[in-house]
Amino acid sequence: MSLLVIQDLVVSYGQIEALKGVSLAVETGEVVAILGANGAGKTTLMRAISGLLPKRQGSIRFDGVDITRTSADRIVRLGIAQSPEGRRVFGTLTVEENLTLGGFTRSAPEIRQSLGAVFGMFPRLAERRDQLAGTLSGGEQQMLAIGRALLAKPKLLLLDEPSLGLAPIMVQSIFRSLREIAATGVTILIVEQNVRLALKLADRGYVLEVGRIVHADSAANLLASPEVQAAYLGKAHS
Amino acid sequence: MGTFIQQVFNGLTVGGIYALIALGYTMVYGVMRLINFAHGDLCILGAFIGLTLLTGAAGSGHSGAVLLLLAFVLAVVVIAIAGVVLELVAYRPLRKADRLSAVVSALGASLLIENSIMLIWGPDVHVFPADLLPATTWSVAGANITFVQVMIILSSVLLMAALYFFIHHTRFGTAIRATAIDQDTAKLMGIKVNQVILTVFVVGPALGAIGGLFVGIYYREAYFTMGWTYGLYAFIAAILGGIGNIPGAMVGGVLLGLFNAFAAGYISSSWQDAITFALLIAILLVRPTGLLGEPDAGKV
Numbered sequence: 001m002s003l004l005v006i007q008d009l010v011v012s013y014g015q016i017e018a019l020k021g022v023s024l025a026v027e028t029g030e031v032v033a034i035l036g037a038n039g040a041g042k043t044t045l046m047r048a049i050s051g052l053l054p055k056r057q058g059s060i061r062f063d064g065v066d067i068t069r070t071s072a073d074r075i076v077r078l079g080i081a082q083s084p085e086g087r088r089v090f091g092t093l094t095v096e097e098n099l100t101l102g103g104f105t106r107s108a109p110e111i112r113q114s115l116g117a118v119f120g121m122f123p124r125l126a127e128r129r130d131q132l133a134g135t136l137s138g139g140e141q142q143m144l145a146i147g148r149a150l151l152a153k154p155k156l157l158l159l160d161e162p163s164l165g166l167a168p169i170m171v172q173s174i175f176r177s178l179r180e181i182a183a184t185g186v187t188i189l190i191v192e193q194n195v196r197l198a199l200k201l202a203d204r205g206y207v208l209e210v211g212r213i214v215h216a217d218s219a220a221n222l223l224a225s226p227e228v229q230a231a232y233l234g235k236a237h238s
Numbered sequence: 239m240g241t242f243i244q245q246v247f248n249g250l251t252v253g254g255i256y257a258l259i260a261l262g263y264t265m266v267y268g269v270m271r272l273i274n275f276a277h278g279d280l281c282i283l284g285a286f287i288g289l290t291l292l293t294g295a296a297g298s299g300h301s302g303a304v305l306l307l308l309a310f311v312l313a314v315v316v317i318a319i320a321g322v323v324l325e326l327v328a329y330r331p332l333r334k335a336d337r338l339s340a341v342v343s344a345l346g347a348s349l350l351i352e353n354s355i356m357l358i359w360g361p362d363v364h365v366f367p368a369d370l371l372p373a374t375t376w377s378v379a380g381a382n383i384t385f386v387q388v389m390i391i392l393s394s395v396l397l398m399a400a401l402y403f404f405i406h407h408t409r410f411g412t413a414i415r416a417t418a419i420d421q422d423t424a425k426l427m428g429i430k431v432n433q434v435i436l437t438v439f440v441v442g443p444a445l446g447a448i449g450g451l452f453v454g455i456y457y458r459e460a461y462f463t464m465g466w467t468y469g470l471y472a473f474i475a476a477i478l479g480g481i482g483n484i485p486g487a488m489v490g491g492v493l494l495g496l497f498n499a500f501a502a503g504y505i506s507s508s509w510q511d512a513i514t515f516a517l518l519i520a521i522l523l524v525r526p527t528g529l530l531g532e533p534d535a536g537k538v
Contacts, residue, residue, distance in 0.1 A: 047422075050425075050426055051425070052422050052425060052426070071425075071430075072422075072425035072426065073425055073428045073429060073430045073431075076425075076426065076427065076428035077428055081426070082426050084422075084423060084426060088420055088422075088423040088426075090415070090416050090419045090420065090423070091419065092415070092419060092532075093412065093415060093416065093419070097412050100409070100412065101412060101413065101416050101424075101427045101429070102427060104409070104413060104427045104428045104429055105427075105428035148427075149426075152427075152428065
C-alpha cells in the first residue's frame with residue numbers, strides 16, 4: 001500500500017487555481033522528487049499536504065487515513081513533517097529550542113534521543129546549540145530546518161527547496177545528509193529547483209507545470225529525457 | 239534623599255501594576271498582531287468583582303487577608319473566563335478577516351464591558367474598604383513605605399518571574415514564542431495554534447485582573463471608565479518596552495511608573511503626564527520599536 005496517495009487535488013487562492021487536479025503516489029521507503037519551474041505549484045502542493053491550505057477538490061490519503069481536511073497539527077502527529085521553503089527557522093529562539101519544538105508532539109526522552117541523532121548528523125548545530133537561529137548562516141539554517149523536521153520522527157519527510165539560496169558547497173553537504181536520511185528508511189518527498197541533484201537523490205520524479213503533472217517516471221529516465229533536459233537542465237534538444 | 243527613595247517606591251508600585259496589565263496587551267499582540275482594546279476594561283472589571291466580594295463579605299468575621307485572597311482568586315477566575323469568551327466571541331470569528339475588522343470588534347468589546355460595568359455598579363466612584371490590610375508604614379531614610387506598596391511590588395515581581403519562567407523554560411511557553419514568530423511554521427511543529435491563543439487570553443486577563451485589583455486597592459477607588467485610564471498607561475508601557483516582547487512589557491511598565499513618580503515628585507503632579515509622555519516620545523524617536531522590541535523578525 002502506498003504511504004501517500006493524492007488524487008485529483010485542486011487548491012486555489014481565490015479565483016486562481018494553483019493546483020488543477022494533481023494525482024501522485026509515494027511508496028514507503030521511496031524518495032520522490034517534484035520538479036517544476038517557479039509558479040508551477042510545488043510549494044502549494046507541500047503546504048496542502050501539511051494541512052496549511054484548504055482543498056477545493058480531490059483527496060489526500062496518508063498511511064491509509066484520509067487527511068484531506070485534517071488540521072495541520074494532527075497531520076504532524078500522524079507522521080508527516082516538513083522543512084518548509086525558505087527554511088522558516090524561529091529566528092529569536094535558540095538552535096536547541098528550534099529542534100525541541102520540532103519534537104513538540106513527542107515525549108521528552110524521545111526528543112533527547114532524536115536530538116543526539118540530529119547533532120550527530122549536523123555537528124555544526126551541536127556547536128551552535130545555544131545560539132539564536134537567526135544568527136546562523138543560510139546553510140546552517142537549512143540544516144536546522146531539516147533537523148527540526150526529523151525531531152518529529154516522521155514517516156514522511158517533506159522537503160521544500162532545501163538548496164534554495166545556498167552556496168554550491170553547502171548544497172553538496174545538505175544533499176549528502178539527505179542521502180543519509182533516506183538510507184535510514186525515511187520516506188522523502190522533495191521539491192527542488194536543482195533538478196540534477198534532486199533526481200540523483202530520488203527514485204522517481206514528477207514534473208509539475210502550471211498546476212498539473214505533465215511527466216511521471218523513474219529518476220533515471222527523467223534525467224535522460226530530452227524534454228526534462230531541455231526544460232530544466234539547460235541542454236538543447238539533440 | 240527622602241524624596242528620591244519615596245518616588246522610587248511610588249514608581250515601582252505603579253510600575254508593577256502597569257507591567258501586570260501591559261503583559262496582557264503584549265502577549266495578545268505578540269501572538270495575534272492585535273491590540274486587544276478591551277483588555278483595560280477586563281482588568282477593571284476584575285477590580286469591581288473583587289470589590290463586590292470585599293464589601294459583600296465585610297463584617298462576616300473573616301480576616302482582611304483571607305477576604306483579599308478570596309477577592310483575588312474570584313477576580314482572576316472570572317476575568318480569565320471572560321478573556322476566553324472575548325476571544326471566542328469577538329476575535330476568533332474574525333481570524334481570517336482583515337485587521338481593521340478585529341480592531342473595530344476590540345473597540346466594541348471595550349465599550350460593551352465598560353457600559354456593562356456602569357449598568358451593574360452604577361456611574362459613581364466606589365471606595366475600597368480601608369481596613370483590609372495592616373496600615374503599617376516603614377520609614378526608610380525619610381521616605382514612608384506602606385504595606386500595600388510592598389505587597390504590590392513583591393507580588394508583581396513574583397508574578398512576572400513566574401510568567402518569565404513559563405514562557406522561556408517550559409515546552410508550552412516555547413510553543414507560545416514560536417507561534418508569535420510564525421503561526422504557519424508553528425503548525426508544522428504540531429502546535430495547536432488555537433490552544434496557544436486561548437492560553438494567551440487566559441494568562442493575560444488573569445494577570446490583568448490582579449493588576450486591576452491592585453489599582454483599586456492602591457488608590458482605594460474604582461469607577462467604570464478606569465479601564466481606559468489605566469489600560470492606556472499599560473498599553474503605552476507595552477509600546478515603550480516593545481510591543482509583543484514580554485520582558486519589554488515588564489521593563490516598560492516599571493520605567494513608566496518611575497517616570498510618572500519622578501515627574502510628580504520633583505516637578506509637579508499636574509505636569510506628570512505631560513512630562514512622562516514627552517519622555518516616551520523621545521524614546522520612541524530614538525527606538526521606534528520600543529526598548530526591547532525588534533523589527534518583525536522572521537516575516538519576509
